[in-house]
Amino acid sequence: MPTPPKRKPTRPATLADVGREAGVSAMAASAVLNGARTSSRTAPETRERILKAAERLRYRPNAAARALADRRMNTLGVAAVFEGELNQYFLEVFNGVVEAAARHNQNTTVFTLHDWGRDAKRLAGFCDGRIDGLLLIAPLVSHESLEHLPDHTPVIALHANMPLPKSVNLESDEERGAFEMVNHLISLGHKRIMHLTGNRGLIGAERRIQGYQRALEAARLRRDDNLLVEAAFSTEAGIKALRQWLAKSRGKQMPEAIFCANDGIAMGCLEVLAAAGYKVPQEVSVVGFDDTIAARTTAPQLTTVRQPLRAMGGQAVEILLERIREHTTITAPQTVVFPTELVLRGSATPPPAQPVLVR
């Protein structure tokens, strides 16, 4: 006795189901439901019947099947390192990414890496049809790891440590941002300006150093190597570096202003200076870089250099989608530079009339 062809109720409806229900073929259903090319030329009443059937069956196109046929997943990958946590910088960029992706009906999937060098192979593994394009956030690439980059998936990089070949690279004009900030301090009357650097070797850190030095030179201020203090891009590093400097400089003159390579370092400075009893900005001005949320919650609020992180994230998505759509092949590395902007708040004022000594 043959079993009646009964759909198991737990299985989502397919195009074939809808077609059967509407008395048409699966691809007629495909045409009207999933907008295949021929959709416009379907008879109105057939169309109606199919729509009704789909509604009744709660039909939803299966993404995997569609991706397989289409070679298009409508999903963008975002890769970033996860060192215990995704940080403020990432969140800011990701906001822009998510916003732009949503505008284009694209999904965003996040891949977290422990280490750019080590995980280069995993990165390529992501490009296995589940994403249509890949955005690398602040990647630290080496010539070797570039080997592992996917061939068939367009890649775009934001704040890479070196321009990725065959890719568009987004960066901001950090050298200029640093230059303008130091210039601003000079115009306020500062002459003795310390720079707490980011991680030496990172391109972002080096560019800020260059901007700092160029501004000093342009103003014919002498370069005091003692005021170029190596730190790293974190609050902890800022605290440590400034503390050490103060400890070994007792009795000497304080810097009139401290230009920090990012807001995190600046926060560390504020903490150390407050603890040691120096008044900011009356005795020492302190400025940052990035304009993260944190810059507005310190007291005084931070004068800083704004990078348009969110806009950069959005633009990355736009460019990536363009490349996916057009199948654009990039041969030479391409670079897009975003402007930075000075944000003036309360942490920088003219220097004190009398020199302040380290105490």
Next chain:
Amino acid sequence: MPTPPKRKPTRPATLADVGREAGVSAMAASAVLNGARTSSRTAPETRERILKAAERLRYRPNAAARALADRRMNTLGVAAVFEGELNQYFLEVFNGVVEAAARHNQNTTVFTLHDWGRDAKRLAGFCDGRIDGLLLIAPLVSHESLEHLPDHTPVIALHANMPLPKSVNLESDEERGAFEMVNHLISLGHKRIMHLTGNRGLIGAERRIQGYQRALEAARLRRDDNLLVEAAFSTEAGIKALRQWLAKSRGKQMPEAIFCANDGIAMGCLEVLAAAGYKVPQEVSVVGFDDTIAARTTAPQLTTVRQPLRAMGGQAVEILLERIREHTTITAPQTVVFPTELVLRGSATPPPAQPVLVR
């Protein structure tokens, strides 16, 4: 003249390609490369040949094809509203999600909604085979929108405004957290304690209000309706609410402490108070709720109520994966409550000896 069977170099290699290269069938390749069941029983030298061929061809399994055959995408969806930006709360939860997902070799894709009510249908649209399970972050569901929830994809909710039926619901004991925080302020000597609320009507906001009021009552402090100030769960709302309150209260006594419904509001308070020249915590104590990263980046750092957001995100993933694996069907809503915890930092101290006036 027949064209030689030449692979187009732009196409990623498939199992068939690898099989051909190694002189075996596609499914032999499948067995050793993609770990199908039979993999263990492949002859060592065949195995070796296949591995070599795959390496040479840079073979990568196509995720879409695999998902279609498997009915398993190895991807989890996370849905959250995006009102201009993903906030710290989301970031914190997402950290836990990402971490747990990575541990299980699962991807995470983010779906952003404008509005829970309006986008209920889109939500179901996501459950089209591209994800295996869906995590709703702080969803605002209605009985009606529940209709649209997917039938074939397990769902789990974090901080839902009402327990979702057929789903596991994760929440934390916010009433108790609020109670303990206000109680702590009282034990420091505060009597005049303001509460800046979250969005009225949201269960999380109401629970914090209840905890606040219960603590005042328990200490027999009179309830001053003027100090229960309606705001919403954002920094901007905190700024606006406190500014308005200050503007209409000139000459009156400042609150000794401000209990904010979340850290974002507290950050807004710090900003307003810093701008207006009030010293925190010497003149006013400010405390938050959530213990997001931001709580540690403010100056002073925030005393706050810790919700184990990250752990909750991680746990959500674990439960979801369990449900996917087991095909567990849930009939009655299930709820898991996480404890909160007081985190003492610098933003709350005993009240000033002399009352401070609004200036």
Next chain:
DNA sequence: CTGAAAGCGCTTACAG
């Protein structure tokens, strides 16, 4: 231990 076959659910030419 290995391979030929059928199927996952969709699309894209190609006929009628």
Next chain:
DNA sequence: CTGAAAGCGCTTACAG
């Protein structure tokens, strides 16, 4: 305007 066929790249039984 509509349908039968082939194919996307993989897996899962099922034979040998």
